[in-house]
Amino acid sequence: MKDMKKKRLLHNTLFLYALTFSGYFFSLITVPYQTRVLGPEFYGKVGFAIAMMTYFRLVIDFGFILSATADISQHREDKQEVAKIYTAVMRAKMLFTGLSFAVLLSICYFVPMFRQDISLYLLTFASVAVSAFLPDFLYRGLETMKRITIRTVAIQAFFVLMIFLFLKTPQQYYFVPLFTLIGNAVALILAQRHVSKKLGIKFVPLEKGYLHETIRKSSPFFFSRIAATMYQVTNTFFLGLMYSPGNVKVGMYVASDRLVGTAKSAFSPIADSLYPYMVKNRDFRLLKKIMWIIMPPVTIGCIVLGIYANEFMALFLGAAFYDAGSILRILLPIVAITPLVYMLGFPTLSPMGLAKHANASTVVSAIVQLIGLTVLFLTGTFTITTLCAITVVSQFTVLLYRVIIVWKNRHIFSEKEPIKDVSKT
Template identity: 75%
Template sequence: MMNSKKRLFRNTLYLYILTFSSYFFSLIAIPYQTRILGPEFYGKVGFAFAMMIYFRLFIDFGFILSATADISKQRENKLAVSKIYTAVMCAKGWLTMISSVILFLICFLVPMFRHDWLLYVLTFSAVAVSAFLPDFLYRGLETMKRITVRTLIIQAFFVLMIFLFLKTPQQYYFVPLFTLIGNAVALIFALVHVSRSLRIKLIPLEKGYLKRTILKASPFFFSRIATTVYQATNTFFLGLVYSPGNVRVGMYVASDRLVVTANAAFSPIADSLYPYMVKHRDFRLLKKISMIVMPPVIVGCIMLGVYANEFMAFLLGAEFYDAGSILRLLLPVVAITPMTYMLGFPTLSPMGLAKHANISTIVSALVQIIGVATLLWTGTFQITSLCLVTVISQSTVLLYRAIIVWKNRHHFERKE
């Protein structure tokens, strides 16, 4: 148990190095991008990346959760790990080909996308290449050092290229281009490491194994699709209603990007706890972490809400001062995110209730879809009302999971 806890601590540390490096590089790259591109072109890039999130999730298909858990359980069995690895990579290959055809049809048939087809092709390519990075393997083996070092190099490369070459708003396509190059280099090194150092190879699969792997991942896929109703669909609908180059879209994208970045600060806890909790069911540790994390998060959100406009102007440039009002509306999402993460798969999976983690996000997605549809139907669709619907839908996830955990608390009280 002590060795497992040391591994948990080590992987959590690497994940936090990874996350805070993202903060560091974002604090350099995003303000530079917003100042060079302005709200209009920054909104275009944000709209493209929001659209590609759907393709990324389709290619990932929930393997980051299902395959991570399978590898965690089979990590001592090299043959079993190789089979899982092979099945996931083959599945992603097929899903990428399907996605490519869909994107081609969209860019060919829809004038708005055809006009900016290079932006969407480059963004899709960057996202597709990133989807093939075998993070599920490293997470399952709990060897996060490799992911951390690789990502640091990608981020440093991206920031350097942006500073060297992004000089005018019309060069906005450099953002996905340099992302693509960085991801491609990282993928090559990752595949070589898996093959030569970890000695995990692509091997023949028995009949039906690939299908079973996809079916096992499907509940996680639908759950992850549901979570994007907030992250991607808001930006996507705003782009469709106002046009991707509208200043209001750029303001929302900037605010949403900061919220997503803040939420990413909490994901290392859940990501490292998930394989650990599947194996050890240490619910007492979850309680301690919750009590440490939540008070500073709540206080920080309150303070940021008070000075939101000044913060946005200072960080992103004077043109983004009014984006502070949007950030202020979205801050409750940040405040509830730590508990939402920890009451998800790290808690519900070892309780034998993982399906409820998926159901909670699906319920939240339905709330978001109904809310957005109502806004469009009643003619009240605007950024303020969209943010309100988003906070309600995200709160639904936490409320649902809290109720399920409370009703089934006997599952973990005996283990403490």
Template identity: 30%
Template sequence: MTDKKRLFENFSALAIMQMLNYILPFVTLPYLVRVLGMEGYGTFIFSQAFILYFIIIVDFGFELSATREVSLNRDNPNKLSEIVSAVLGVKIILAVGSLIVLLLLLATVPQLREYWAFHLLSFGMVIGNMLFSLFFYQGIEKMKFITIFSASAKIFFTVSIFIFVKDTSQLLLVPIFNSLGYLVVGVVSLFVMITKFKVRIRFPKKDTLVLQAKNSAQFFWSRIAVSMYTTSNTVIIGLVLGPVAAGIFGSADKLFRGVVSLYQPLNNILYPYIAYSKNIKLYKKVFKFATIINIFIVVVAFVVSDIVVQVIFGSGFEESALLLRIFLITTVFLMPSILLGYPLLGAMGYTGEVNKSVIIASVFHIVILLISIPFLSVIHVTLYVLITELIVFLYRLYYVKKFKLLSE
């Protein structure tokens, strides 16, 4: 199979997944807003953002470090088994630690204690993600399996919500179905990896566990840094301003992240491919095409933002339309920033520069966010996101030019 054909197949598979990831939430979200009310919906949005912290901790950056290792050792079955076993071992340790931390937070933080059962039931998403070895399927460039597994979880959640959730008294069914979808998919993906791809899961040696954790540490801190100016926004708004404000901000953020997620397939397929092939000429063609498409999507979305918010979320979310327009301006340079990151700088060996870009930006974001807490508003936070993402983009662009990575 030629490189272009393999890339196209992988891109098509991930594009389908991202379409489902984009479409299905906007089938369920309008329903949840109307069934659960603004407070119940805000609780759902807040809890998802809160639990995402634990997902990031358990992933520990392996979707980047282990993806590259799997890609480089895809023809060595023994090495693959060693990598997968060690990564799963570290993830299990981190998952147990995360559960203990969650229980302590639920017992001591009043804002979390009110909906403790909702947050605890949502932890099933963390376990499901732990079992779903995304890094393995990305590394061997079998993206169709990622699509099948991810789509199955989303479809299960969507169908279950419409069948069983009818009013606020059934609020806890939302995290139950969400977690069940992730858990089943995690188990099935692990089964396929073992039976179809002959990966042998064995008890890893201590030094192998330490090595994998050490190799992935820089990627983990990078992911944590990114979460500081993405996930943290909804969490801080929820803690400071309440679930209704979290719902208003989270609604615009969901739409914004939905637009950005359209480019995630490119990120996922280019990173292992460029790391393996160093084909800069093809990268440049993809980058230029994606940039043009991005500008077109942003312009169209900007024009129809009011209508989209009204149709999806209904009355009470008018402020979300304004936030969405600010987010769309951010998207103009966020998409190129994503492709300049791991798919280019990271794949060419400059992971330190990629990680530093988000760490520096996150420090700025958290500092300005904390300073403004006494007079915090959802508009302030949205503007902070714009400035933060611009810092990341300019930092990465500087090093791409410095190292002359696009000069071929």
């Protein structure tokens, strides 16, 4: 039985990596093309819109990618309970989408800077909202990643084709969210058909209070994800407000941050596939072995890239982005520690019964980030360089917090019985 579980873990990890590396492949084609066609100014506009909509995406998702994944994993043999979880999550997302759309319309109406580019923001919101309804939490919880992989690769291929066919001038920057929206809409229709027809999971009536309880149970994960995403999204958002979304400096930062985000996502398949596996099996020895395999090549790779950062940016994104290498160089320590941050998070702390500390660590990090930003503003030392430095410090805070908690509770590793998750009590 244990061998079958490990086989399923390996199978899903491979599909997650196929999904991730397909994203790298398409990015290698499209990102350099976009940066060359749009230039730093319009590429910065698109990046600012995506950063802003990430806030709404977090609200719509509300941490269900973690809470609902764990619930589905624990009840996967009970189809009726799975259907209830699925129904509650989708209803909650409908509610949060309506609220988010109302807020966005108000912002675009009252703030001239947003009103001038309202089509960009509405298209980006629509693409993000549709993507949020894709039932990834269901497939992850059931550990059937094949469907997600095929669907996502198809979306990416469509996006690449449309970008090459139609994006020809900087003024067509709104094509980026438009083609993403079309691809996500098609994927959502196909995913819903598969869930209903093949998996036999349909929307079901919910007893009174079930929806409220689902939202309440996911709220710690929501605040955790808000905090974890704060540096990446808020940095771009603040830079856009300070310099205007079309400023070259914003474009330089967005390009560097996009590459850091892409590098970080290389490690998410391991953590994502380990999370439901660890919740059920608590195989800490396997987790430790994976860390020892991953960390040396990641560290060496970051050092080499840091030495040649400017040349890499010019070669990859175009000569106009040569100076972005100095930004990338400062942010690279975040990439180096990401495998440890991810794996010492929910895959380790949830089976230890300490999931609340995975959430708390990101909240503490967000507080450090906000304090740092406040100090920079008050002392007049706010620059892209100091912003990046504060960001690195805040991300190291996450790692330090999790290392301390794991070390203090290391006796749990030798315990055989599952530990009750204290975050849910």
